[in-house]
Amino acid sequence: xxxPSPLILLHASDNVAVCRAAIAAGSVVTVGAEALSxxxxxxxxxxxxxxxxxxxxxxxxxxxxxxxxxxxTPKGGHVHMHNMKSDYISSHTREASGGAHA
Amino acid sequence: xLKGYLRPDGRKGIRNVIAVAYLVECAHHVARQIVTKSDDSxxxxxxxxxxxxxxxxxxxxxAVTTHPNVGGVLLISLGCESFNRERLKAAIEASGRPCExxxxxxxxxxxxxxxxxxxxxxxxxxxxxxxxxxxxAVSELVIGTICGGSDGxxxxxxxxxxxxxxxxxxxQGAACVFEETxxxxxxxxxxxxxxxxxxxxxxxxxxxxxAEAYYTVMGFGSFAPGNAEGGxxxxxxxxxxxxxxxxxxxxxxxxxxxxxxxxxxxxxxDVVPDGEPRFGFxxxxxxxxxxxxxxxxxxxxxxxxxxxxxxxxxISPVIKVCANPDTxxxxxxDMDIDAGKIMEGRATLDEVGxxxxxxxxxxxxxxxxxxxALGHQxxxxxxxxxxxxxxxxxxxxxx
Numbered sequence: 001x002x003x004p005s006p007l008i009l010l011h012a013s014d015n016v017a018v019c020r021a022a023i024a025a026g027s028v029v030t031v032g033a034e035a036l037s038x039x040x041x042x043x044x045x046x047x048x049x050x051x052x053x054x055x056x057x058x059x060x061x062x063x064x065x066x067x068x069x070x071x072x073t074p075k076g077g078h079v080h081m082h083n084m085k086s087d088y089i090s091s092h093t094r095e096a097s098g099g100a101h102a
Numbered sequence: 103x104l105k106g107y108l109r110p111d112g113r114k115g116i117r118n119v120i121a122v123a124y125l126v127e128c129a130h131h132v133a134r135q136i137v138t139k140s141d142d143s144x145x146x147x148x149x150x151x152x153x154x155x156x157x158x159x160x161x162x163x164x165a166v167t168t169h170p171n172v173g174g175v176l177l178i179s180l181g182c183e184s185f186n187r188e189r190l191k192a193a194i195e196a197s198g199r200p201c202e203x204x205x206x207x208x209x210x211x212x213x214x215x216x217x218x219x220x221x222x223x224x225x226x227x228x229x230x231x232x233x234x235x236x237x238x239a240v241s242e243l244v245i246g247t248i249c250g251g252s253d254g255x256x257x258x259x260x261x262x263x264x265x266x267x268x269x270x271x272x273x274q275g276a277a278c279v280f281e282e283t284x285x286x287x288x289x290x291x292x293x294x295x296x297x298x299x300x301x302x303x304x305x306x307x308x309x310x311x312x313a314e315a316y317y318t319v320m321g322f323g324s325f326a327p328g329n330a331e332g333g334x335x336x337x338x339x340x341x342x343x344x345x346x347x348x349x350x351x352x353x354x355x356x357x358x359x360x361x362x363x364x365x366x367x368x369x370x371x372d373v374v375p376d377g378e379p380r381f382g383f384x385x386x387x388x389x390x391x392x393x394x395x396x397x398x399x400x401x402x403x404x405x406x407x408x409x410x411x412x413x414x415x416x417i418s419p420v421i422k423v424c425a426n427p428d429t430x431x432x433x434x435x436d437m438d439i440d441a442g443k444i445m446e447g448r449a450t451l452d453e454v455g456x457x458x459x460x461x462x463x464x465x466x467x468x469x470x471x472x473x474x475a476l477g478h479q480x481x482x483x484x485x486x487x488x489x490x491x492x493x494x495x496x497x498x499x500x501x
Contacts, residue, residue: 044427045333045426046254047333061342064292066342067335084336089325
């Protein structure tokens with residue numbers, strides 16, 4: 001029996017999967033029938049594209065829209081602040097807020 | 103059947119706390135010294151720092167000092183602050199609880215007030231020790247939930263596991279309260295469809311729209327840098343995870359801080375102030391939300407965390423449910439429940455849901471939580487303004 005995938009697809013209509021165990025760069029992992037080439041290390045809780053995504057695409061997780069892509073990202077790529085944004089209210093990080101608002 | 107401390111107002115508590123409350127920051131040190139020198143884990147420090155009057159702060163202080171877990175109250179006033187100490191004392195005494203007030207300006211200063219305070223605590227403890235202990239049904243519990251330090255695991259493990267526990271407690275007739283409308287942005291339509299009446303559904307949507315507008319003025323969503331480090335990218339992604347704490351039961355009402363749930367079942371606590379934003383961020387940190395849950399009668403609060411939090415609370419115990427298995431390994435001394443094992447295939451959501459149920463029942467029966475045993479008694483209360491609940495917010499009334 002093979003080990004369970006380090007990625008979970010939470011809903012059949014999702015276009016991102018969630019990492020449940022750290023994945024090293026260069027790994028090939030499967031989600032359902034899909035084999036994904038993981039280009040950069042992925043940490044637990046982060047998201048990976050399960051198909052090629054274009055700028056402007058809505059991202060679905062839990063079967064619900066959670067924002068939109070700001071850049072094209074290939075299948076297997078990390079989906080996060082660098083290529084995706086909220087459709088409601090912008091998120092902030094320490095760097096983005098200049099460090100004054102930690 | 104649980105055991106509860108029967109208060110003269112008929113409510114039942116799972117702890118028998120003496121609350122020492124400072125009524126302005128100027129009285130904080132004296133109050134803290136009284137609590138520290140009392141050296142008793144059941145003597146808790148609470149307070150309000152502001153010198154200006156505020157109806158919300160009064161309502162929350164009044165609700166917290168008459169909480170069923172409280173057996174007596176000592177108020178510490180400087181003397182010239184705006185907080186209406188006479189009215190608060192009257193409200194506490196009307197609930198049948200013993201209350202004493204010390205005014206520092208009339209008590210000889212710091213050392214004299216501390217000594218008088220220690221004597222007062224001893225008298226209050228003697229009264230509280232006489233509180234009858236009676237049988238208490240699960241249906242008499244009020245349970246709150248909050249998430250703090252969320253990450254990409256929260257919405258997969260700890261939050262839906264709490265949702266399972268909420269479904270069970272709600273079915274037993276207990277009141278379950280979830281909150282932080284700013285962390286429900288993006289979920290408003292799905293949430294509204296669970297309301298017991300269409301009018302309540304409209305109020306639920308309006309609550310979330312208010313939160314979105316309020317946070318937009320503040321310039322930040324309810325989204326911290328650690329959320330992003332843990333894999334969450336957007337407010338609505340965090341919201342979907344947070345929302346799963348509410349489980350799947352119908353939503354039977356909306357509360358504002360200090361309102362008590364009129365029946366068992368599931369309630370949303372609206373924590374975002376009404377009107378034009380005036381006093382800054384709705385809740386400046388997690389404990390501000392926990393205090394509001396306690397003001398709504400929460401006997402115990404289920405706190406889910408992915409990044410890891412160590413806080414507890416004054417007045418009511420906090421059970422920490424850790425979503426992330428790596429965080430659990432790093433902070434196990436602070437965590438009550440390891441929900442991250444779901445991530446690693448070592449347990450199912452239903453199994454962790456059952457662990458949470460068992461933990462609530464054990465804590466209600468007197469077992470200390472990790473944060474209680476470690477001495478965590480955080481409390482924070484700041485300025486807010488609320489309008490009264492609208493007529494559609496509480497369609498159900500106790501029979």
